[in-house]
Amino acid sequence: MNQSQFNQSLLAFLETSPTPFHATANMAARLALSGYTQLNEGDVWQVQAGGKYFVTRNDSSIIAFKLGTKTDALRMVGAHTDSPCLKVKPRAVKTSQGYVQLGAEVYGGALLGPWFDRELSLAGRVHYLNEQGEMRSGLVNAEEAIAIIPSLAIHLDREVNAGRAINPETQMAPVVGIAGEESFDLQAHLASWLRRRQHDVKQILDYELYFYDCQPPAMVGFNQEFIASGRLDNLLSCFIGLQGLLQSDADETAFLICTDHEEVGSTSCCGAAGPFLQQVIERLYPQVEERNRILSRSWLISADNAHAVHPNFADKHENNHKPMLNKGPVIKTNANQRYATTSETASLFRRLCDASYVSVQDFVSRADFACGSTIGPITSAELGIATVDIGVPQLAMHSCRELAGSDDAYSLFKVLKTFYNRVL
Numbered sequence: 334m335n336q337s338q339f340n341q342s343l344l345a346f347l348e349t350s351p352t353p354f355h356a357t358a359n360m361a362a363r364l365a366l367s368g369y370t371q372l373n374e375g376d377v378w379q380v381q382a383g384g385k386y387f388v389t390r391n392d393s394s395i396i397a398f399k400l401g402t403k404t405d406a407l408r409m410v411g412a413h414t415d416s417p418c419l420k421v422k423p424r425a426v427k428t429s430q431g432y433v434q435l436g437a438e439v440y441g442g443a444l445l446g447p448w449f450d451r452e453l454s455l456a457g458r459v460h461y462l463n464e465q466g467e468m469r470s471g472l473v474n475a476e477e478a479i480a481i482i483p484s485l486a487i488h489l490d491r492e493v494n495a496g497r498a499i500n501p502e503t504q505m506a507p508v509v510g511i512a513g514e515e516s517f518d519l520q521a522h523l524a525s526w527l528r529r530r531q532h533d534v535k536q537i538l539d540y541e542l543y544f545y546d547c548q549p550p551a552m553v554g555f556n557q558e559f560i561a562s563g564r565l566d567n568l569l570s571c572f573i574g575l576q577g578l579l580q581s582d583a584d585e586t587a588f589l590i591c592t593d594h595e596e597v598g599s600t601s602c603c604g605a606a607g608p609f610l611q612q613v614i615e616r617l618y619p620q621v622e623e624r625n626r627i628l629s630r631s632w633l634i635s636a637d638n639a640h641a642v643h644p645n646f647a648d649k650h651e652n653n654h655k656p657m658l659n660k661g662p663v664i665k666t667n668a669n670q671r672y673a674t675t676s677e678t679a680s681l682f683r684r685l686c687d688a689s690y691v692s693v694q695d696f697v698s699r700a701d702f703a704c705g706s707t708i709g710p711i712t713s714a715e716l717g718i719a720t721v722d723i724g725v726p727q728l729a730m731h732s733c734r735e736l737a738g739s740d741d742a743y744s745l746f747k748v749l750k751t752f753y754n755r756v757l
């Protein structure tokens with residue numbers, strides 16, 4: 334696959350993955366097509382050396398692995414499936430001034446401004462009772478523009494450009510229609526979206542629905558230097574990790590771990606701070622002594638996008654650490670362990686970049702700014718595994734329309750492929 338084919342499939346993955354549920358289903362389908370067998374956590378596992386498997390939890394986290402014939406170390410790549418967004422409330426339907434609106438909570442640290450004046454759609458997971466009275470679930474995606482959050486006209490707030498705060502409760506409920514004779518029935522819409530996908534629905538029980546921006550991902554720039562899309566943080570890393578794993582043909586034991594809830598701290602049954610990965614490893618290597626020996630020799634590359642320097646806000650970066658788009662993946666370091674990178678793991682990553690003919694950049698937060706974090710330190714602390722935090726540089730992180738360079742995803746793919754394939 335060349336860079337332009339790679340980017341085209343990345344755009345398709347981003348577009349068809351509006352929620353962590355859809356991202357997980359898309360990755361599962363791709364793995365199954367490539368000969369990976371799905372394991373169910375409730376079954377007895379019969380895995381074999383040389384086999385390829387994947388397992389999901391909560392339909393929103395996925396661990397895929399390929400077992401070598403002689404395992405003495407695990408090579409792991411980790412990323413997260415969730416992105417900041419607006420999540421529909423349980424009793425969402427309300428009316429104001431004759432408009433129908435759906436109340437929403439803010440999920441994660443979203444930049445709120447970009448959500449205004451965009452055509453929004455809805456997607457997520459719905460639980461329902463079927464005609465036999467059994468509980469089932471299905472993914473839904475309205476796929477068309479059904480909501481919008483209109484801005485207030487500047488004539489009604491002349492000070493707005495001087496920095497008005499946005500109240501997410503009172504100013505951001507998406508408008509979905511004009512109130513009519515009949516009351517708006519969200520459940521009926523959910524049932525019809527499920528039926529469209531051949532679900533036999535009798536009664537809707539509950540849902541997890543997220544608004545997303547309808548504008549499809551696109552290449553931007555006079556020379557197509559950029560990729561603009563929602564959810565680049567961090568579906569871009571999920572996609573790159575998946576392609577790296579699918580292209581690995583060495584007899585090494587390789588893992589890809591993509592978990593939900595990173596944007597809200599990772600503490601959940603399927604998040605990186607929960608027991609999902611640990612339990613999978615325990616099932617594969619039940620002997621404590623052997624497992625600890627393997628883990629002590631293992632590596633985790635935690636892939637999550639990094640802050641590129643912004644042309645209009647260059648002073649937000651420290652002078653010697655200004656990652657640029659299209660200049661290669663970024664090693665992220667923090668003295669206070671907000672990133673898990675050590676000199677040993679950074680050195681491993683530098684060597685991998687070198688062996689892949691990819692340039693590498695460095696990021697550290699300004700000493701007077703708080704530093705973000707990711708799944709790297711959490712997984713490293715849970716398993717005691719040597720970890721490097723890296724990522725593709727991007728702008729507009731946590732906007733509903735983010736920006737990355739069109740060369741960087743492919744560069745990181747080459748590095749991860751080397752990691753999965755090469756003698757370390």
Ligand code: ZN
Pocket residue numbers: 413566567595637638707
């Ligand atoms: Zn992230």
